[in-house]
Structures are given as C-alpha cells and as structure tokens.
Amino acid sequence: MSNIIEKNVDLLKKANVYFDGRVTSRNYTDKDGVVKSLGVMLPGEYTFNTKAPESMEILGGKVEVLILSGLDNNWETYGAGETFEVPGNSSFEIKVLELADYCCTYLS
C-alpha cells in the first residue's frame, strides 16, 4: 500500500453510491491537488465507465478485472497492494470475489 495515512487532504463528506450501495466511495484531493476516491466494493460484478484515466489500487480483497479497450483484453486478478490502470473514456468490468477496499486516483 502506497501510504497508510494520507496527510493534509480535503475530504468530501458526502458518499458516492453506486449499484444500490454495493459500491460506495468518497472523494478527496490530496496535498498535491490530485483527486482520488476511497471506496468499498461488496462482492458482485460491476461495469464502470471512465472519463479521466484511472489508477486503481486494491487495499484489500480480491478482484478480477477486464479492461474494455484495445485488442488484447484478458481478465486479470488483483489483490491487496496491487494496482491496475484504466484508460480514459473507456470502461472496465470488475468481478469482486472478496470485499474490496480500494483507492482510485484520477490521472490527468
């Protein structure tokens, strides 16, 4: 995990709620002005669309991910401490096998 505590952040109190609350997150801006969100995904299968490119750090749990861009699409498995990147203006499918705790960084 990159940092256990993120210091000096601006934290939005209201939660983002997706899929009837099976995925929730809260946005914050880190000390360098980078927008991130910390979230939890309950077991299930979800599809997300991206605007900005995203870096997804899995803090806990286990997921399988299929990034829907390019020609060579394969499901990949990620666990605690692992990160995957998703291009902007694309989408990805995620199968959450074990409750997943994550940090998403919006890349610009």
Add this chain to the structure above:
Amino acid sequence: MSNIIEKNVDLLKKANVYFDGRVTSRNYTDKDGVVKSLGVMLPGEYTFNTKAPESMEILGGKVEVLILSGLDNNWETYGAGETFEVPGNSSFEIKVLELADYCCTYLS
C-alpha cells in the same frame, strides 16, 4: 450538513468493515485533531457499542435509533442533516430504513 468539505485532514486509507460490509467507514483526524469517521450503512438492523461518546451526523438516508442507556429509551428517527449523540461505554441499535451516509465524531 456541518461542512461539505473537511479541509486539511489526515485520512486513513484502509476501510473499517462491519456486518459483512453492510456497514463500512474510514477514519480521519480533522484539522483540530478530532477523530471522526465517514461511513455508509446499507439497509438493515445493527447494534454498535461505544467506547468514547459519539456524535452521529446523518448526511443522507433515514435511520431509527435506540440508545441503550438510561431509563427512558425510545426509538427516534433521524434523516439528512440530523445528529444524535451516544454516551460512552454504551450501545445503540440502529434500523437503517434507507441507505445512510454518516459522519461519526468521537467526543472526548
């Protein structure tokens, strides 16, 4: 809601997970050193024990709460923008009628 954005906080990245993920939260320390957590509760009925006294601000959703201390215990309903306080070393029962988004402040 007291503040939409909490500025200059130290945010713990790892989530707290209760009741198989139906209640999750993340802890942070605000700019004055007060420990708080932002969480989400999916519909259901839960019991929580307190150590420190807590102030629970409901940011969204609808809950019914029974605080298990004192003689005069009644279920009370709270919605967005409302707050209830729970004594230390006690417990409370909460029925989440609609997905609830909350901010818990640990009072000392």
